[in-house]
Amino acid sequence: MKNLYFLASIAFIALLTSCGDDKSKQESKEQPKEVFVPQFNSDSAYAYVKKQVEFGPRVPNSKNHTETGNYLIEKLKSFNWEVQEQNFEATTFDNQLLYLRNIIASYNPKKSKRILLAAHWDTRPFADKDNDRIEEPILGANDGASGVSVLLEIARVINTYDSLDLGVDIIFFDGEDWGERPNEYIQPTNGLESWWCLGSQYWSKNKHEPKYSAYYGILLDMVGGENAKFYKEGYSMESAPSIVNKVWNRGAELGYSRYFINQPGGQITDDHYFVNKYGKIPMIDIIPMDPTDGSFGAFHHTHDDNMDIISKQTLKAVGETVLHVLYNE
Template identity: 50%
Template sequence: MPFRFNLLPAGKISAILFLSLLAIQGCNNSTSSEQTSEQQAPKLVPAPAFNADSAYHFVKQQVNFGPRVPNTAAHKACGDYLVATLRKFGFQVTEQTFVATTFDGKKLNARNIIGSYNPQEPKRILLASHWDSRPFSDQDSTVKTKPVPAANDGASGVGVLLEIARVISTQAQKPGVGVDIIFFDAEDWGNSSEATDEYSGFCLGSQHWAANKHVPNYTAYFGVLLDMVGAKGATFQKEGYSVQMADEVVREIWGLASRLGYSNYFIDQRGAAITDDHLPVNKVARIPMVDIIHTQQNNLSHTFFDQWHTSQDTMEHIDPKTLKAVGQTLVQVLYQEGQPEPGM
């Protein structure tokens, strides 16, 4: 997960032209509008259960390989595992290999892994997470040169998506949309204080995919990026760039999460704007993509989870309840989107 982030300014209060009477009227109108919105919200369609223990297992399997740093044996072995697992679940797999150049001039043998379900379906939903590990624990108090185990910052999102792939493959009732799962590589090698490019050296895999899609002219209805979605007590605010570039998708996901009882995870407030893999997808691939990412509320000194970019990003901090909240919400999103339009 990238280090660089920007806080978006809150909207300024307009000139004080309306006194208490209009303020009260505005509150009443707001309440009426919210009630109308709730009444118009589409009915929740039946969706299968997301198994949190299975997702936890998929996270642990990745961590067991060791840090998945590009150009290492653990990286190659884990990549092969991801390919085999997607194929086992009936996904058509494309391996997009490329050589990435880091901000400090290193050459990485990288691999984006794309799994496609129902590839002939024209309406597609793109789900993504990065699968590589950061090569140095720069936020650690002592061992800054050790690679990050990356249980939360990487493996958690991949684990959720593998469980979604398993759920889809085992259901008699399919979601009714095409689903593409992309595991982006070489996301976490950046350095915001030294790199000079737009992405501060991060997001190499998503940049490559956005400029070289695995299918010519590929597009999706929308995309969802998962980053750091497994920590105990995680909070997912509405990430700033997501609100700017894909606000309707943000409102749909956070609204469904609330209706499913996960509003304590999916916080109904705007958070920081994070440089992450969804930016190339939005800006270059022109696919509206949101970022579900753990950011702490009202904590400007420590934006992400406590073990971020340290050697303590290990399995003991992963909570199946958090994986469940994210995974069940996304399963619901897929099945909601797979419903035919009214009148069809």
């Protein structure tokens, strides 16, 4: 009889333990583990924009371009990222031979799971959408410097906390903005598919590491404008819809739905297009293109693309969103 009581007690305790385990499992599913994400500093990002603009227009083959590239390399090295330069030459639509360099920085270079972040660091050699000083190069505070600055701040933050358990690569593409003028299409030559995006075309076919790949990529282009609106770009949705949704959903969760608009946008041949096509890495583009007319704002390719249009709030919305995406992988 005692044995029967003893066995019954054991069974009852096991049942309680089993129920407790089930309850714990259910609670763990309902309450995902909280992830620490370091703070993105918009003042720091803004200062990086200002520093680049102070160099002047960063047009390839110019002194400003060379000095800016050296600054970016030294800044990334100061954050303890491994940095490589990829030097190459390309000919433009107007038959200019450019001496270009993609700047590539890596965090946790031995990690197999990698995320690729990118922006272009050169600026437009002429203000072809302006009514004045059309042949003079633009400062490119938004179109060039903003994306670079957000990524510099992300690199600084990641190094400061050194708690990210995956690999991240940052590429600053060169020669993105020397495309043909409006309504002056010229058939590309020398193996180019476009006169735009020279750096990403080169890198996608000649990676800094022959077998390099990434889980996915995020391109930042013109991400500092006041009241910017980022629609879901067309090629991004074709190549990596789940990544687009991941980024836009994260932005909404952080309270940035007025920037990350949950609506389809138009297609733009930007650096991500070539990373997808030739690099075989699903990359999306965060870019403020108006889907109704395909425009990028009144500042675009004009001398109004200066510090007056840069917003710390927009830089923070984009930078904080990307940081949260990385730390929640």
